Amino acid sequence: MRYLPHSPQDRETMLAAIGVNSIDDLFAEIPQSVRIKDGFGLPNHATELEVDRYFRKQSDKNLAASGAAFFIGGGAYRHHVPATVDHLIQRSEFLTAYTPYQPEISQGTLQTLFEFQTQVAQLYDMEIANASMYDGSTGTGEAVLMAHRATKRKKAIVSGGVHPQYIEVIENLSDFGSKQVVKLPATPQALGKAEIEKIIAQLDTETSCVVVQTPNFFGELSDFTALADAVHAVKALLIVVVTEIVSLGAVKAPGTMGADIVVGEGQSIGVGLNFGGPYVGLFATTKKLLRQMPGRVCGQTVDADGKRGFVLTMSTREQHIRREKATSNICTNAGLCTLAFTIHMALLGEVGLRKMAMSSHNGAVALAERLAKINNIDVLTTSFFNEFTIRLNGHNANDIVNALAAQNILAGLPVSRLLPHGDNDNLLIIAVTETNTDEDFDLLETALKGAMA
Amino acid sequence: MSKHYTEDHEYAFIDGDIATIGVSNHAQDQLGDVVFVELPEVGKICEKGDEIAVVESVKAASEVYTAVAGEVVEVNSVLEDAPQTVNEGAETVGWFIKIKITNPSDVEGLMDEAAYTAFIAE
Amino acid sequence: MNEKTTNKMNNVGRPSAPNQAESASEQIESASKHPTFTGNKALQINEPLLYEVGSIGQTGVDIATPRDIKTNRLGGLDRTTEIGLYGLSEPETMRHYVRLSQKNFAIDMAMYPLGSCTMKHNPRINEKIARLPGLADVHPLQPQQTVTGAIEVIETLAEWLMKLTGMAAVAMSPKAGAHGELCGMMAIEAALRARYEQGSETKKRTKVLIPESAHGTNPATAVFVGYQVVTIKTRDDGTVDPKDIKAALNDEIAAIMLTNPNTCGLFERDIMEIADAVHDAGAFFYCDGANFNAIMGRAKPGDLGVDAMHINLHKTFSTPHGGGGPGAGPVVLSEALAKFAPVPFVKRQGDRVTLVEHTENTASFGRMTAFHGQMGMNTRALAYILSHGQDGIKQAAEDAVLNANYIKAKLKDVMTPAFEEQSAGFKRPAMHEALFTDDFLKDTGITTLDFAKAMIDEGFHPMTMYFPLVVHGAMLIEPTESESKASLDLFIATMRDLALSAKNKQTNRFLGAPFHAPMKRLDETLAARKPILKWQKPQPQAEAAE
Known part of the structure; x- marks a missing residue:
């Protein structure tokens, strides 16, 4: 066996x-x-040849994004x-x-983590960031638990x-920790004026945190500066989720709007689609909440010669030291994906x-x-970054997506795939990135016209 | 002033109705370089045995419990920026909080200096 | 050849031997006497931060000009202030990160005997197939009929994991070992709740038994799920005593979390008696599978009475550690827990495979993560498994155990094996790890840490230190099956030399070590006292002087 050296x-x-x-x-x-x-x-x-052949066969059964006109987002985006x-x-x-x-003997990894933490803090406009979570969803669940710890609510x-x-994910973690989750209805108008008013009406001294997303799941952008003030007035924390990190190259940062914890997905930069994982969870907060933060942190120090270097620090928060009193059970994180993120972001730079x-x-x-x-199509999203929701009047979005997939067009995400209940059957979320060509647009437009006819 | 110690290596030095709470010199030695101390807010009311502070070194974090009940009247804010003060003088400049005692009999059953010295020598 | 030409060649040719004026040792010493202009040391080139070599105006990516639009639709939320990101051109990026990489130790360089971490060879075929477009460039929410090949890969890996462990089901979505522990404990709690709701049990089970030798993730996980931790002592031979377990079991105990082989590198020989006692008390048996590498192909956890066990694909099945992740932690589940597994899971009906994504009409406890888990790790792990096959997997476990015992046998006279009295004559072999204590360093003035740092100078990564906590100054060595005999022999010779040197109190070699690494020892106290967690633009001189 080629991996085993002993004769x-x-x-x-x-x-x-x-x-x-x-x-x-x-083995006695x-x-x-x-x-x-x-x-x-x-x-x-x-x-090795046999193994290679098996995976090629499996790969060939799938429709790769690069082989299609591709418009799916919903928390994972195709970028170059x-x-x-x-x-x-x-x-x-x-x-x-x-x-x-x-x-x-690890300064390579440590220095890139320090660069990563700086990039994340800059993008979110927050004071500090950790060295990553598994992904945006688990990071969000942990952000809620962190808010509970910090506020004792x-x-x-x-x-x-x-x-x-x-x-x-939030509900699952909260269920096992006997925590309360108040959920507002999922509509393309979420985090619009009406929802913000509803949230503010629900705030009380039991509330540990409010969780919002921008751009939201349906693509809509919102300003939540006023919401942040209301949340802080009851000494609760505002958690902002960002699933499309590229948006922060164009849109005002959550930290600027008053967020206490910003958490999100970094997959768009450096990582790729990977059928859902591995991805990279980004996690940032304020200096004040540093000691409540989950996950590893890299910090600057000096060596015995006074030379600048980097170490993992603040580890007394972590499971290997604090055991049952740790801020999280997380150990291994997204390591190599943080490196990919850092390198890609360094290549991009601000410009x-x-x-x-x-x-x-x-x-x-x-x-x-x-x-x-197009007849019978309404665009429901008013302000958006790269993703918007359309209503296909009189048609089931899932059926249309399936029909278009057969023509190598991955037309978007039917809302009913993730929200099977409610009046969602004709809603389709469409994402666009720098990878989409005019030809992709033509294909989608023509196919949708045909399907809607 | 009378000196009292717990088995968890906290001390309560009583002067009138004020108790000064901190960790013993032996405890700081065991912890090593102290890097952070989390203190309560002034005005907090606590029961005997309540967790009142957290002390962190590079390799450990420990909760600090108060040996006496009462109201926190002062915290040692020097520790916020200079946690190493605990290493420099755990039982002097490195105290944590001052509590106005509600029940003077709380100190009964705690070790005095001689008993504590014998306890840590075991 | 005439004489004249020969002379000429000799005169202009470059010297082909080192300068004889300095002996080899003088040359090494002279490195510090000959500081360089740049501060670099030949192949070791210093590399500043991105923020010191790049700039806000620089970029290394050409992006096509954005399409013309009349007005943007950002709703007035445009980011008008500078983000502060620094960029590099492509060649600068390459140099920056290549130079940084050269300051890292890695398995591909030399032995990495980090106990509990299973640093084995990472085959490159795994990397190659994980990048095939149909497996890497597919979106998790594509119509399922366009990704059947990917779903089948998950299904095939699941099947191997179930068969290798002898378990009824496997949850494939957990993203790392600790996430897997969480998943397993949630499945246990879900099963207990079902009992409670059906009325077959009226008292809530609120406590979990965990041996003191356990990984820190175990108690942290138990608390995450809402349990209190009851610590079980480790007996003098490094294993847990079934008597202690039985004494602690009652109708409040939800589960035991036990690592097997345990963190002392020993097989818990009373494991079946423990499992029976746990089940008799109505509790569940969670096994931490971090050390599955030692027994795969030789014993199935299902046969040992395990109800749930996570498998670290990044340890046992060779997916790269990547400087701290990503990992993957699928959890195998017993018949009793199978139906509570989280969504999504693979369902097969004849030729058709689908992913079940919603909990409706299932007993599933919920969702651990968005999407379907670590597909990129699944492909790599399956490539490793298929490469080995069932025969190779068994051989890998045997070689891993053979290597650990070989190291222990060859070092036991100069270092101090933990639990020596039990292992004398190898009546109690180690599994895939050899555990030593710092007894042999007593009165030398050298600590476990000093010893480990001296190993760095010798070109080895240190072993795991100060863990497990039940042993004083622990040194936990896990060679894995990837090391050749020649590699092990060099490691052994080096360790013997270091141990003898320590015994002779040659402290110079240890106290300031490492001397030859890119950095000297770093000040962790300073880092924790004055946390600097990101780069900040230096203040202008005038302000800084204040």
Whole structure:
């Protein structure tokens, strides 16, 4: 077997050095009754070529985004990742290193984490950021628990504009921790004036936090400066979720609007679609809440010669030291995805990110205007970044998406896929990025016209 | 002033109706370099045995419990910016809080200085 | 060849041997006597922060000009102030991160014997297939009929994991080991709630038993799910005593969380007796599967009485650690817990595979994460599993255990094996880890940490230190199956040399170590006291002087 260096002679020599007769002697502690004798009825080892062939066959069964006119968003976005990113993250020194617990020989990972934390804090306009969570959804769940700890309260109010699966994660964590979740209805108008008023009406001294998303699940943008003031008036915390990080190249940052915790998905930068994972959870907050923050943090210090260097710090919050009193049970995080994010963001810089954002936004505006002209299609979103919701009057969005998929057009996300209940069957969310060509727009427009006829 | 110690290495130094609470010199030695102290707000009312502060070193974080009930009347704000003060003088400049005692008999059953010295020598 | 030409060649040719004036040791010493202009040391090039080499105006990506539109639709929420992001051109980016990478230690360089972490070889075929467009460039919310190949990969990996562990079901969405623990404990709590709701049990179970040798994630997870932790002592031989478990079991205990093989590198030999006692008391058995590498192919956790166990794909099944993630932590579940598994899960009807994404009409406890889990890790782990096959997986476990015991046997006379009295004559072999204590360093003035830092100078990554907590000055060595005998022999010779050096109180080699790494020891106290967690623009001189 190509991964195992020992020859049979090596094994014999080593067993003799240990002083046992056979390998079975080393497994003597396993009770006789449960020792496996005949294998599992599974295949034996395979050559690299055979393995490659199997995965190519599986890959070929799927419709890749690059092989379609692609308009799906809903918390995961297709952006172009420069080749440099993938080359660098595959360098042995980054790819095959462990968590940087020995800082003298881990400065590569540590310095990039420090750069990552700086980038995240800048994008969100927040004071501090951690070294990542698993993804945006688990980060959001942990943000709610952090707010409960910081305020010593147990009630979260969640906007209907938060990604439905993120809400499910919050509900699941809250359910097991006996915490209360107040959920507002999911509509494209979530976080509009009416919803903000409803949220403010529900605020009380039991409320630990309010969770909102921008752009919301349906694509709508909102200003929540006034909401932040109302939340702070009852000494609760405002948690803002951002599932499309590229939006912050064009839209005012949550920190600027008064958020206490900003959490989101970083997948758009450097990571790719990956059928849902691995992704990278971004997590930022204020200095005041630093010690309530979950996850690893990298900090600057000096070595014995006075040279600047970086270490993992504040680890007394974490499970390996604090055990049952830890701020979270998280250990391994998104390591290599944070590196991909950092490198891609360094390549973009301020200029590149802003251009990428405007390219996505302008494309979305252009497409929305074209689709609005089709009979029986209404564009429901008024202010948006790169994603908007349309209503297909008299048609089921899911059926149309399936029909268009057969023509290699991945037309968007039917709202009913994530929200099967409610009056959502004719709603379709469409996302546009810098990867979409005019030809993609033509294909979608023509196909939708045909399907709606 | 009378000195009293708990088995968890907190002290309560009583002067009139004011108790000064902190961690013992032995405790700071065990913790190593103190990097952070979380203190309560002035005005907080606490029962005997309540968690009143958290002290963190690089390798450990420990809750600090008050040996006496009462109202927090002063906190040592020096510790916020200079937590190393705890290492420099745990039982002097590195005190945590002052409490106005509600029940003077709370100190009964605590160790005096000699008993505590014997306790940590065990 | 005439004499004249020969002379000429000799005169102009470059010297082909080192300058004899300095001996080798003098040359090494002279490195500090010959500081360079740049501060660099040949291949070790210093690299400032992105914010010191890049600028706000620089970019390394060409993006097509945005389409013309009449007015933007940002609703007046335009970001008008500077974000502050710094950029680099493409060649500068390449150099910046290549130089940084060269300050990292990695498995691809040398042995990384970090106990409990299973730092094995990361095959590159895994990386290659994980990047195939049909597996990497697919969206989690595409119509399911356009991603059947991806769903089948999840299904096939699930099938292997169930068969290798002898368990009824597997939850594939947890994103790392600790997330898997959370999932397993939630399934247990869901099953207990069902009992309570059906009225078959009237008292809430609120406590979880955890041995003191456990990973920190175990108690942290139990508390996350709302349980209180009851700590169980480890007995003198490094394992838990079934008597202690039985004494602690009652109708308030929801579960036990036990690592097997345990964190001392030992197989819990009374595990079946423990499992029976736990089940008799109406509780569940959660097994921390961090150390599954030692027994895969030799024993199935299902046969040992386990109800739930997470598997770290990034340990056991070779997906890269990536400097701290991403991982993946699928959780295998017993028959009793299977139906409570989180969404999504794969459902097969004849030729058709689908992902069930909603909890309606199921007993599922809910959702752990958006989307479907760590697909990119699933593909890599399955590539590893298919490459090994059932025969290779068994051989890998055997080699991992053989290597650990070989190290223990070769070092036990100079270092201090933990639980030596039990392992004398190898009546109690180690599993895939060799655990030592710092007894052999007593009175030398050298600590476990000093010893570990000296290993860095020798070109090895240190072993896990000060864990498990039940052993004083613990040194936990896990070689994995990836090391050749030659590699192990060099490691052993090095460790012996270090141990003898320590015993002879040659403290110079240890106290300031590492001497040859890119950095000297770093001040962690300073980092924690005055946290600097991001770069900040230096203040202009006048203000800084205040």
